[in-house]
Each structure stands twice: as structure tokens, then as C-alpha cells.
Amino acid sequence: MTRANATPPIVELQDAEQRREWQKFTLSDLPEMISAMHVCQSVHALSVTPLLERLRNGPRHPANGLLDGIHPDTGAGFLHYLVNRGILQREGEEYFLTQLGECLTTDVSLARLGVYVEAYGGVTSRIGDLLTGEAVYGKDVVRDGGPLGAHCATLFSFFHTPVVLQAMQGRKVKRMLDVGCGGGQLIVDACLRDPSLTGVGIDIDPDAIAWAKDLAERSGVADRVEFVVGDAFAPKTWPAVCTEADGLCMMSALHEHFRHGEQAVVDLLDEMATMLPQLKIMLVGEPELRFDGRENDDDFFLIHVLSGQGIPRDRTAWFDVFAKSLLQCRQVFTRPGAGPRICFYDLAARPS
Numbered sequence: 001m002t003r004a005n006a007t008p009p010i011v012e013l014q015d016a017e018q019r020r021e022w023q024k025f026t027l028s029d030l031p032e033m034i035s036a037m038h039v040c041q042s043v044h045a046l047s048v049t050p051l052l053e054r055l056r057n058g059p060r061h062p063a064n065g066l067l068d069g070i071h072p073d074t075g076a077g078f079l080h081y082l083v084n085r086g087i088l089q090r091e092g093e094e095y096f097l098t099q100l101g102e103c104l105t106t107d108v109s110l111a112r113l114g115v116y117v118e119a120y121g122g123v124t125s126r127i128g129d130l131l132t133g134e135a136v137y138g139k140d141v142v143r144d145g146g147p148l149g150a151h152c153a154t155l156f157s158f159f160h161t162p163v164v165l166q167a168m169q170g171r172k173v174k175r176m177l178d179v180g181c182g183g184g185q186l187i188v189d190a191c192l193r194d195p196s197l198t199g200v201g202i203d204i205d206p207d208a209i210a211w212a213k214d215l216a217e218r219s220g221v222a223d224r225v226e227f228v229v230g231d232a233f234a235p236k237t238w239p240a241v242c243t244e245a246d247g248l249c250m251m252s253a254l255h256e257h258f259r260h261g262e263q264a265v266v267d268l269l270d271e272m273a274t275m276l277p278q279l280k281i282m283l284v285g286e287p288e289l290r291f292d293g294r295e296n297d298d299d300f301f302l303i304h305v306l307s308g309q310g311i312p313r314d315r316t317a318w319f320d321v322f323a324k325s326l327l328q329c330r331q332v333f334t335r336p337g338a339g340p341r342i343c344f345y346d347l348a349a350r351p352s
Helices: 016-027 032-049 051-057 072-084 099-103 106-117 127-132 146-159 161-170 185-193 206-219 241-246 253-258 263-273 294-306 314-322
Strands: 089-090 094-097 175-179 198-203 225-229 247-251 280-288 327-334 344-351
Touching: 016 032, 016 206, 032 051, 032 072, 032 106, 051 094, 099 294, 106 146, 106 294, 127 280, 146 161, 146 185, 161 185, 161 247, 161 280, 161 327, 161 344, 175 185, 185 198, 185 206, 185 225, 198 206, 198 241, 206 225, 225 241, 241 294, 253 263, 253 280, 263 314, 314 327, 314 344
Parallel strands: 175 198, 175 247, 198 225, 247 280
Antiparallel strands: 089 094, 280 344, 327 344
């Protein structure tokens, strides 16, 4: 007689075809890809809910408020998942960020993640529709400019503002014009770090200009910077205040003009140089593609393909463009170990 509590026999059913298919799946790296996709979404979710701040500063115990405002069952399961992925560790009933969790949630890491998940997530999720033409970028699909501007501002402030400031100081610039300034972070940062500097920012987006003005006010530099609405690619329409600058910077914008052809970029450079002959420096900061898989290079390339922007180039290709213009490239600043990877071209009018 079989006892009621006896463990029933376990029968494993395998066959050659099933083993082959499972081996193909495991060798494809898809398990890791699927996990990476969900980790990215989860880290982003962690950052946009109160959970991250609580894990950093408390409360860290669900009974003390860690899950306040979070669905209790979903939240508890989510914390368990993050422990499984090594992002959190549990000590008793409290949760703490691991070293991996801390690295994943630095300002720079979250900004890099936010560019792809938040700003371009709506684009990359519709690759199939964009390929077949069922969706058109700019009409049916668009990047989210708000998060893009905010995350790029974080990255630029950390990695690239020091380069811009060094270049401007090296040319003794007193008033800097930031063309395509977005939310104004670059010029505000520069003025905060150099008390002798004043600036003007121009951008086509009125909301971005409103944000920039508020940022300048909150940062205490509103008396030294001005922000105006205007088209970065139409210098002849710029407000007169832009002509007061003796230094110009244009960060990660000029390559978008390649969608109109290389000559359009040359013409724009010439127009700016002709309209602003007093410039001591025209600093063009541009992302540089290697067209490989290092440092998310291929991901950066993909979002430009899908969004119909001009494709960023490497420095050699930019030298060819500058050679066709009225400008000469005096030197190039680079910043190894920074993302996005950018070359800064110090341009000036050719000697007559």
C-alpha cells in the first residue's frame, strides 16, 4: 500500500530534438539578453519611484514605509527580483543596495540608461513598423525631448562642461553663445564655474528656453546669462543679442544637419563665421562613431538611424567638412572615458 504522504515518482521526458532546440537557445545568449532588457526596465522603474531614494536613505523595511505608495504585493515581488539579480541584498527584513546596485544607480548611469529607455524607448520599441513604413518618425513615432534634454544635461555637466570651459578660457572668451542650448545646463554650469564669464543661449524650443531661464534664476546667474528662442540652423534670424558673443559653442547638434547633405553643413558653418566675425573661437562638440559595439556605439548609431537624424561621423570625416568651409580647425579636445564620446573642434576663421 502506498502511503498518502509519499513523494510521487518524477518522470523526466527528453528527446533529441528538444535537447537540440534548448541548446540553441542557451547558446544564443538570448537568456542574458532577456534578463538585461528586464534589468534595464527595472532599474529605470526604481529611479522614477520613491524606492531608490528610500533604499539610499531609508526607510528600508517594508513595515516602516519602504513600500508606501507602492502596490504591496507587486512591490514585495519586485524587491525579491532585485535581490535575485544582485541589485539589492536583504538583511533580516531590510533591503540595501549592493555595490552593483549603487553602480547602476549613479547619476551618470541613470542618465545613460534614461537616454535609451526613456527618451528613445518609444522609438526602438517600434523598429518593425519603422522598417516597413507603417510608422514614420516625426509623425507616428518621436523621441521624448524632455527626458533626452534632462539626461544629456546630466552627462554634459559631468563630462563635458570642463572641456568647454577650458577651451573658452584658453581663447579668453568673455561672453559665450550656446547654440542649441536646450535647457541651458551647459552655459549655466560654465558661468557658475567661471565668475568672469557671461553667456547667451538660443534654442528653437520655447519650453526649453523657459526651463533654462528658470534654471539660471535658481542657480543665481540670471544676471549674467540670457536665453532666447531661435533656430540654431538659421543664423540670419538670430536675435541681436547673439552677436554680442566673442565665443560660440554648438554641442551635439551640427551632425543633425547632415540630413540635408554635407554642403548644407558647410554652408551653415560659413554663415555663422560670416555673421560673427568677432568670434575668438567656434567650438563644435560632436559625438564620434566608431561603428562597433564598444561603449554602446552601435546603440547610439541605431537611434540615429531610426530617428532620421544625420549620422555622427568620426573626426577624419569632420576634418574634410571643415576643409571645405571658411574655417580652420586649430586643435581638437577629446575626453577619454566619457559618454557620449565627443570630439571638440576649436574652429576659427582662416587667415586672409
